[in-house]
Amino acid sequence: MISVDAYRAIVTDLIGHASITAVPLAEAAGLVLARDVPAGVALPPFDNSAMDGYAVRAADVAGAPVTLPVADDIPAGRVDVAPLEPGTAHRIMTGAPLPPGADAVVMVEKTDGGTTDVRIDHRATAGDHVRRTGEDVRKGTVALHAGTVLGHSQLGLAAAVGLAEVVVYRPLSVLVVSTGTELVTAPDPLRYGQIYESNSVMLAAALRGLGCRVQVVRSVVDDVEEFRKIVEPKLAESDLLVTSGGVSAGAYEVVKDALTAHGVEFRKIAMQPGGPQGCGRWNGVPVVTLPGNPVSVLVSFEAFLRPALLAAMGHTALERRQVRARLTEDMPSPEGRRQYRRGFYTQADGEVTGIVGPRGGPGSHLLAAFTQANCLIVLPEEVTSAAEGAEVDVLLL
Numbered sequence: 001m002i003s004v005d006a007y008r009a010i011v012t013d014l015i016g017h018a019s020i021t022a023v024p025l026a027e028a029a030g031l032v033l034a035r036d037v038p039a040g041v042a043l044p045p046f047d048n049s050a051m052d053g054y055a056v057r058a059a060d061v062a063g064a065p066v067t068l069p070v071a072d073d074i075p076a077g078r079v080d081v082a083p084l085e086p087g088t089a090h091r092i093m094t095g096a097p098l099p100p101g102a103d104a105v106v107m108v109e110k111t112d113g114g115t116t117d118v119r120i121d122h123r124a125t126a127g128d129h130v131r132r133t134g135e136d137v138r139k140g141t142v143a144l145h146a147g148t149v150l151g152h153s154q155l156g157l158a159a160a161v162g163l164a165e166v167v168v169y170r171p172l173s174v175l176v177v178s179t180g181t182e183l184v185t186a187p188d189p190l191r192y193g194q195i196y197e198s199n200s201v202m203l204a205a206a207l208r209g210l211g212c213r214v215q216v217v218r219s220v221v222d223d224v225e226e227f228r229k230i231v232e233p234k235l236a237e238s239d240l241l242v243t244s245g246g247v248s249a250g251a252y253e254v255v256k257d258a259l260t261a262h263g264v265e266f267r268k269i270a271m272q273p274g275g276p277q278g279c280g281r282w283n284g285v286p287v288v289t290l291p292g293n294p295v296s297v298l299v300s301f302e303a304f305l306r307p308a309l310l311a312a313m314g315h316t317a318l319e320r321r322q323v324r325a326r327l328t329e330d331m332p333s334p335e336g337r338r339q340y341r342r343g344f345y346t347q348a349d350g351e352v353t354g355i356v357g358p359r360g361g362p363g364s365h366l367l368a369a370f371t372q373a374n375c376l377i378v379l380p381e382e383v384t385s386a387a388e389g390a391e392v393d394v395l396l397l
């Protein structure tokens with residue numbers, strides 16, 4: 001058996017690093033910037049009005065109430081803005097360029113709203129309701145740094161400084177294959193001895209959540225020739241193959257039987273669930289073979305695939321947030337294995353340490369309990385039982 005940490009390093013090394021590529025902003029959500037984004041324009045690009053109202057010289061309204069002739073009308077988008085002559089006002093809309101000569105904007109609510117003459121009821125101070133060039137981003141500075149994860153605000157900023165594309169770590173293309181002759185996909189009816197396939201649905205969603213592109217083969221029967229015939233041709237277009245099922249000690253371990261002689265090594269990891277694992281290269285393509293039990297799939301994803309894929313796609317935050325919490329009940333744990341139990345963590349207002357209790361038993365078929373969990377409780381290899389009230393490590397999902 002090898003440790004969770006050693007195997008995680010093996011998988012991380014195997015998956016390696018994605019190349020970099022330019023993608024349109026619409027395809028970049030969740031990806032990581034590989035190059036700085038320079039601000040080719042200032043934000044705002046020009047002095048402009050923050051309000052619908054009147055552009056004035058503050059000095060002209062110092063004796064408010066005053067009435068000024070309205071010399072021009074400036075909607076947003078107007079580019080031929082005439083200078084403001086002293087003693088006049090321009091009607092101006094939010095986002096429209098401040099005319100040269102004006103130094104303040106008076107909101108329309110503080111006037112009579114006139115279009116030929118306007119009565120201004122309140123005095124203004126220079127700078128009122130004026131948004132200055134570059135006060136958000138100065139031209140020529142770095143708007144977004146390499147390594148930034150592109151969420152919606154970051155993509156908005158990239159668009160605002162005039163980019164159509166960003167250079168990112170390429171999203172990895174992952175081929176997900178579920179194996180098992182017992183697997184059926186809805187809406188086919190379920191006969192005795194069969195189960196509905198669920199692993200590929202979970203894996204695809206989890207991988208897409210990291211930014212991967214995913215291709216899925218929902219079920220391959222436990223037949224080595226059939227497995228190779230279906231999966232091998234799809235390898236060429238994949239950066240990674242992830243399988244589920246067929247890796248343990250039985251007589252029909254299709255993944256193990258198909259790939260043992262083709263560069264994939266199968267071993268036991270000192271963890272529960274997720275003990276039986278395999279990884280290596282098939283035709284040069286990285287392969288990670290997960291055990292078939294649904295909870296084993298999810299825990300393996302957390303322990304190995306998630307950090308390795310995040311690292312490959314340029315992320316530096318690879319870990320789930322880890323906190324300490326007190327157990328609400330006694331929990332046994334297998335000797336020599338790191339156990340991951342599904343749990344529910346809460347932290348009362350003002351408390352430093354939260355509490356955590358298990359959701360469901362340790363069985364790796366108990367998927368429903370996972371859906372009610374918000375964390376994994378981690379019981380280290382040397383622990384065989386943790387008592388109620390003991391502090392344990394918790395990974396927040």
Ligand SMILES: Nc1nc2c(c(=O)[nH]1)N[C@H]1C(S)=C(S)[C@@H](COP(=O)(O)OP(=O)(O)OC[C@H]3O[C@@H](n4cnc5c(N)ncnc54)[C@H](O)[C@@H]3O)O[C@H]1N2
Pocket residue numbers: 178179180182183195196197198199200244245246247248249250253273274275276290291292293294296364
């Ligand atoms: N003699 C031993 N038997 C088993 C061992 C062992 O060490 N010695 N390990 C057990 C552990 S732990 C696990 S985990 C499983 C892993 O087995 P496999 O990877 O070969 O997985 P399968 O046998 O194909 O499936 C296990 C279980 O999961 C169900 N399954 C499989 N694929 C799916 C899917 N896509 N969607 C939903 N459910 C799926 C399958 O029907 C089985 O019930 O081996 C233990 N046995």
Ligand code: MOO
Pocket residue numbers: 271272273274275276291293296363364
């Ligand atoms: O190690 Mo297997 O993954 O429970 O249940």
